[in-house]
Amino acid sequence: MSGIRQIYGKEIARIFRDKRMVFSVFFLPVVIMVVIMSIMNNLIAGMEDDIERHTPVVCISNEPESFGEFLKAADLQYEIKNISGEKEKRQAEADILNGAADLLIEFPETFQADIEGYADGDAIPQVKTYYNPSEDYSSAAYAEISEGTLEAYRQALLQERIGNLEQVTVFTVNTDNEDMIIQDEQKAGGKAIGMMLPYFITILLFAGAMGLGVDMIAGEKERGTMASLLVSPVKRSSIVLGKVFSLMTVSGLSSLIYIIVMVVCMPMMMESMTGTDGTGLDISLSAKQILMLGALLVVIAFLYSTIIALVSVFARTMKEASTYIMPVYMVVLVVGLLTMFASGKTAGYSYYIPLYNTALVLKGILAQEVTAAQYLIAFAETVLLGGALTGLIVKAFESEKVMSS
Amino acid sequence: MIEIRNLTKIYKLNRKQMRESRTKNPLKTAVDDLTLTARKGEIYGLLGPNGAGKTTTLRCIATIIKPTGGEIYVNGKEVRSQPEAVRTEIGFLTSEIKLDEQFDVDYMFRFFGRLHHVPADVLKQRREELFEYFGIRDFAHKQIKELSTGMKQKAAIAVSLVHDPDIVIFDEPTNGLDIITARSVTDYLRKLRDEGKLVLVSTHIMSEAEKLCDRIGIIIDGRKVAEGTVEQLYAQTGTGDLEDAFFELYRMNRREE
Ligand SMILES: Nc1ncnc2c1ncn2[C@@H]1O[C@H](COP(=O)(O)OP(=O)(O)OP(=O)(O)O)[C@@H](O)[C@H]1O
Ligand SMILES: [Mg+2]
Numbered sequence: 001m002s003g004i005r006q007i008y009g010k011e012i013a014r015i016f017r018d019k020r021m022v023f024s025v026f027f028l029p030v031v032i033m034v035v036i037m038s039i040m041n042n043l044i045a046g047m048e049d050d051i052e053r054h055t056p057v058v059c060i061s062n063e064p065e066s067f068g069e070f071l072k073a074a075d076l077q078y079e080i081k082n083i084s085g086e087k088e089k090r091q092a093e094a095d096i097l098n099g100a101a102d103l104l105i106e107f108p109e110t111f112q113a114d115i116e117g118y119a120d121g122d123a124i125p126q127v128k129t130y131y132n133p134s135e136d137y138s139s140a141a142y143a144e145i146s147e148g149t150l151e152a153y154r155q156a157l158l159q160e161r162i163g164n165l166e167q168v169t170v171f172t173v174n175t176d177n178e179d180m181i182i183q184d185e186q187k188a189g190g191k192a193i194g195m196m197l198p199y200f201i202t203i204l205l206f207a208g209a210m211g212l213g214v215d216m217i218a219g220e221k222e223r224g225t226m227a228s229l230l231v232s233p234v235k236r237s238s239i240v241l242g243k244v245f246s247l248m249t250v251s252g253l254s255s256l257i258y259i260i261v262m263v264v265c266m267p268m269m270m271e272s273m274t275g276t277d278g279t280g281l282d283i284s285l286s287a288k289q290i291l292m293l294g295a296l297l298v299v300i301a302f303l304y305s306t307i308i309a310l311v312s313v314f315a316r317t318m319k320e321a322s323t324y325i326m327p328v329y330m331v332v333l334v335v336g337l338l339t340m341f342a343s344g345k346t347a348g349y350s351y352y353i354p355l356y357n358t359a360l361v362l363k364g365i366l367a368q369e370v371t372a373a374q375y376l377i378a379f380a381e382t383v384l385l386g387g388a389l390t391g392l393i394v395k396a397f398e399s400e401k402v403m404s405s
Numbered sequence: 406m407i408e409i410r411n412l413t414k415i416y417k418l419n420r421k422q423m424r425e426s427r428t429k430n431p432l433k434t435a436v437d438d439l440t441l442t443a444r445k446g447e448i449y450g451l452l453g454p455n456g457a458g459k460t461t462t463l464r465c466i467a468t469i470i471k472p473t474g475g476e477i478y479v480n481g482k483e484v485r486s487q488p489e490a491v492r493t494e495i496g497f498l499t500s501e502i503k504l505d506e507q508f509d510v511d512y513m514f515r516f517f518g519r520l521h522h523v524p525a526d527v528l529k530q531r532r533e534e535l536f537e538y539f540g541i542r543d544f545a546h547k548q549i550k551e552l553s554t555g556m557k558q559k560a561a562i563a564v565s566l567v568h569d570p571d572i573v574i575f576d577e578p579t580n581g582l583d584i585i586t587a588r589s590v591t592d593y594l595r596k597l598r599d600e601g602k603l604v605l606v607s608t609h610i611m612s613e614a615e616k617l618c619d620r621i622g623i624i625i626d627g628r629k630v631a632e633g634t635v636e637q638l639y640a641q642t643g644t645g646d647l648e649d650a651f652f653e654l655y656r657m658n659r660r661e662e
Contacts, residue, residue: 002522003520006519013512014508017508223503223506224503227469227499227501227502228502228503228564231492231495232520232521400469400470400471404464404470
C-alpha cells in the first residue's frame with residue numbers, strides 16, 4: 001500500500017514540477033481548442049456576412065415588364081442581366097458554373113400575354129430557374145429568389161387576377177404560432193452534446209494519457225530510472241498500480257478541464273453555426289447524471305491508462321512506444337466516431353462491447369436514455385478489463401526480458 | 406552473507422544482438438557454473454575483463470534478472486522465491502541505474518528512504534551523515550540533470566545507502582570518478598566493512614582490487630578461475646603483482662574461440 005502511495009506521489013510530483021509538462025498536458029490542448037473554435041466561429045460568421053452583403057447577379061431571359069416593376073416596388077436589389085436567345089443562355093449557364101452569375105430565370109417568351117389573357121383550360125406558364133449548388137452565392141440566390149421572390153411575385157399576380165386572396169386561402173399553417181416546437185429542452189440539449197461529448201472525452205482522455213503514459217513507463221525504462229525502482233523493496237505490482245493511478249488522475253483531470261472549456265464554448269459554437277443564440281441548448285445536468293458521468297469517467301480513465309501502460313511496457317524506448325500506441329489510438333478514434341454517428345435503436349449486445357459500450361453509455365446518460373442495467377454492464381466490464389490488463393502489466397514487470405534489455 | 410551456488414546465466418539474444426555480436430547462436434552464456442561465498446566484514450572483489458559476467462552476476466544477486474541455473478542466498482533468503490526480502494537487505498549500485506533527472510538529490514534521497522520504510526528521524530540522520538561525507542550538501546537542491554558525472558555518482562551512492570543496508574553491492578563504483586572522489590568512495594567502503602557489513606564490488610582496475618579487496622574472485626568468460634587474498638593469488642600463479650597474476654590466469658583459462 002505504502003509503496004503504491006510513494007510511487008503515485010513521485011509520478012504526480014514529476015508532472016507538476018515540470019512546467020513544460022503542465023503546459024502541454026493541461027494548457028496547450030485548451031488553448032488549441034479555444035483557438036480552433038474561435039477561428040471556426042469567425043469564419044462561419046464572416047461567411048454569412050459576406051453572403052448577405054453580396055448582391056445576387058441574376059440573368060433573366062424574356063423578363064416580363066411586371067416583374068421588373070414588382071422588384072422595384074418591393075425594393076429588392078439584384079444585379080439583373082437581361083438575356084435573349086440560345087447563345088446568351090449558354091453564356092449565362094457558363095457564368096453560373098464559374099461563379100460570375102448566381103441565378104438564371106427563364107420566363108416563357110409570351111409570359112406577360114399568357115397570364116393577362118388566361119382563360120380556364122389554358123396551359124399554365126412555367127418559369128424555370130437554374131443555379132449552382134456548389135457555389136455559396138448561387139445557393140443563397142436560389143433560396144432567396146427562386147423560393148422567396150418568385151413566390152411573392154406569383155402572389156402579387158394572383159391578387160391582380162382575383163382581387164381578394166382570402167377567398168382562395170382555405171387555411172394557413174403556422175403563420176402565427178410561436179410555440180410550435182414542443183420538446184424537452186434539457187433532453188434536446190443533452191442529445192446534441194451527447195453526440196459530441198463522448199467522442200471528445202474518448203479522444204482527449206486517451207490523447208492526454210498517451211504522452212504521459214509513454215513517458216512514465218517506456219521513458220523511464222529508456223532513461224534507466226526504472227531500474228532504480230526495481231532494486232528497491234517495493235513490489236512490482238505496487239510500482240504498476242502507482243503509475244497507473246497517477247496516469248489515471250492526470251489524464252482524468254486534464255480531460256475534465258477540456259470538458260469544462262468545451263461546455264463553456266459550446267453555446268458559442270452553436271450560436272455561430274445555427275444563427276440562434278444557443279440558449280435553446282440547456283445543458284444543466286442533474287446530480288444523478290453528474291454522479292453517473294463522474295464514476296464512469298473514472299473507470300474509463302482507468303481502462304485507458306492500463307491500455308497505454310501495457311503497450312508502453314513492451315517498448316524499449318519512448319519512440320518505439322509511440323509507434324505501438326498509434327494503432328490503438330486509431331481504434332479509440334474510430335469507436336468514438338461510431339458512437340457519434342450511431343443513430344436509431346442500439347442493439348442490446350452493443351452494451352457488452354468494451355470501449356464502445358462506455359461511449360454509448362456516456363451518450364445515453366446525457367440524453368437521459370440509459371438503463372441501470374446498461375450502465376452497470378459497461379461499468380463492471382470496464383473495471384474488470386482494466387484489472388485484467390493491470391495483471392498483465394504486473395506480469396510484464398516481472399519478466400526480465402521485458403524490463404531489462 | 407552471500408552464497409552463490411552453481412550460478413549459470415544464459416541470455417537469449419534477439420536478432421539484433423546476434424548480428425551485433427556476429428554470432429548465429431541465440432544463446433549467450435554470461436555466467437557459467439559460478440560458486441562463491443562472501444561474508445560479513447569483508448570486501449569481496451569480482452575482478453575480470455570486459456564481458457566476463459561481473460555485472461550479470463551482481464544483477465542476479467540484486468534480483469533484477471533471474472538465474473538460469475543454480476541458487477543465490479542473500480542472508481539466507483533465496484533470490485527467486487523472496488526477491489522483495491532480498492532487496493531489503495542490499496544496497497545496489499550500477500551505472501545502468503539512474504536517478505530521475507527531474508528531481509533534486511534531496512527529493513530522491515527521501516523518496517527511496519520512504520520506499521525502504523526508513524523512519525523519518527532515522528532518514529534525517531542518514532541524510533546528515535551521507536550528505537556530509539560525500540559533500541552533497543552543496544548540490545543537494547540541484548536537479549540531477551544539472552550535476553556533473555562525479556556528482557551524480559556520489560548522489561547515486563548516497564541514495565543506494567539510504568536504508569543502511571547490511572550488504573552493499575557496487576558495480577564498478579569508481580568508474581568515471583577522479584582520484585580524490587574515487588578515494589573517498591573506497592574509504593567509505595572500508596568504513597562499511599569495518600562496521601561489519603559485507604561489501605561486494607566488481608572492477609577491472611587491478612590497483613583498486615589490490616588495495617581495496619580482502620578477497621578477490623577472478624572471473625573469465627563467466628567462470629571463476631581463481632579466488633583468495635592477494636597473497637594467495639600471487640602464490641597460486643607464482644607472481645608478485647596482481648596484474649601479472651591476472652595475465653597468467655587469463656592465458657591459462659581463456660576459452661578458445
Ligand atoms: N541483457 C543482455 N542480453 C544479452 N546479452 C547480454 C546482456 N547483458 C550482458 N550480456 C552479455 O553477457 C556477457 C557478460 O556481460 P556483463 O555485463 O556481465 O560483463 P561485465 O563483466 O560486467 O563486463 P564490463 O567490465 O564490460 O562491465 C557479455 O558478453 C554481454 O554481451
Ligand atoms: Mg559490467
